[in-house]
Amino acid sequence: MRLRLSVADTLATATLGPRSRPTRSLLSMLGVAIGIATLVAVIGIAGTNQAHTRTQLEALGANVLEVTPGDGPDGPIPLPTSAAAMIRRIGPVEGAAALRDLPAHKAYRTDLVPATMGSGITVAAVEPELANAMDLAVADGRWFDDATSAVPGVVLGSRAAQLLGVSAVGQRVWIGDEWYGVLGVLAPAQLAPQFDMKALIGDEWAIAHVGDPQITTIYVRSRSGAASEVRAVIPSTANPAAPFAVTVAAPSRLEQAQTAVDESYRALALGLAAIALLVGAIGIVNTMVIAVLERRGEIGLRRAVGARAGQVRLQFVVEAALIGLAGGAAGAVLGVLVTLGYGAVTTMTPRVDPVACAAGVVLAVLVGALAGAYPASRAARLSPTQALRGG
């Protein structure tokens, strides 16, 4: 005949321990609480960052695509010169412009620097359309127009200008083997940060005087939400004769950079959360081992009045699991508060992940139950006689 305790009785029995020692129970749930708080906060902060980045990009109207030439059976096939103009005629496209890299050219402050020394600044020839396509703002001076696109003028990216020591429009920069006048300096480019380090010259001038630069990239900005539509249509629009030789990518370096930061940050913090949970589990094991030692008399008594060894074991496992539950719940609340605080401090809209909270609490209960297994089995194995004598 097997007499079972009801669920209510089992829970009531398991809460006796923590209720009789509230401070110690509080301390033993601390480790688990910190672990779960870290988990929830990390996921919340990463989610907040990602949502913010996405919102920012969408606010900039950004659905950015980069079109690059690919290979045919006999080698690389260049993009036709009319490609950018054709792409601009696609409905949802709000701007498209071609860029031609000039890798052999370098930009210097004077003509006295040996050709072998680099400065990290790359030179490229661009269509005037680029400013609209990539939402480039000018901090000083002006951007290219059709007239200045045909003369030796240069617009510097924000970092390039700093490195070259150029602070005023009208100063001169030595590119290749002649002087270029500085037309303007760009503000930091949010949508395409790679332009910060570039020196840009007009493509009409470049095509006429600098050899035959091929199109390196066509930058395309489409209406929000239409990117995949546009993407599907670009290859045949850009190069009707060889659409297979057209590569379309959605780099959005800002989002990529953000994701990379988030991911490494998340990996680190999840590692910390795991360690905190481990420490929390050890804390629970410790507390329970001491509890079993202190409560030998109670254990012996329960056995005397008819508790089976398995019922004693269950009592302590449930007690440990309840400590885990309390720690997990407190940790989830704390993690949510940290996420909300992060949102307040950074003025971003906080994004709390309810699945992470629920998963954290479940994880905490499991950690508690596992931690309680060893002390509970020690309690179950106690000889009632010895427990009653000693206690």
Add this chain to the structure above:
Amino acid sequence: MTQAVDAPALAVRNVSKDFPSGGGTLRVLHGIDLEIGPSAQVAIVGPSGSGKSTLLSIMGTLENPTTGDVVVGGASTATMTDGDKAALRSRAFGFVFQQFHLLEHIDATRNVELGLLYAGFTPKERRERALSALDRVGLGRRADHRPGQLSGGEQQRVAIARAIAHDPRVVFADEPTGALDQATGASVMDLLRGLTATALVVITHDAAIADSLPRRVRMRDGRIEQDVDQEARA
């Protein structure tokens, strides 16, 4: 008028007990035979090391004999599992200890209910029996007091209430007055002696207590030296 012979509430049949000791074993009990009738009141006395505590543990199924059997209400416990013996204890036995073994953070009623927790009673039944038992030991007014608010004698009464709330066959008391002063101890013994419809087995080193019970079993070196029915003498 013929009275049917009462079947024993509990019978010890040729029980021996060995403990591991040093390199070998130490025999603490040697072939004990003992019968406890349904209303018997027995004192087990003997010097320290005589095996009386071990015998009580074995009689109460808290410990297994090395050889022999304990028969409770006609049922042999030698072949019972740990679960069966626990169930048996929950219904058939009550225990009173020298150190009371009450839980400090719950009140008297809940302490008594603890004795009923594993016996299959509903929560309502447990409450009713607990309050009734506390009444029987004279602590009806203190039902909501915690052990810390009770005197030593009162705490032992709560423990006795816990031991009888389920109407057991046998109440085992291991030095029940050991932590109490003379006068308190005497009143506790009065209470124990006043229990009817249950057998009583008391371990004691106190000669006066031993003499106050109708039957005295003296042990020495793991054997029963003497088993005297004191009422028969008087």
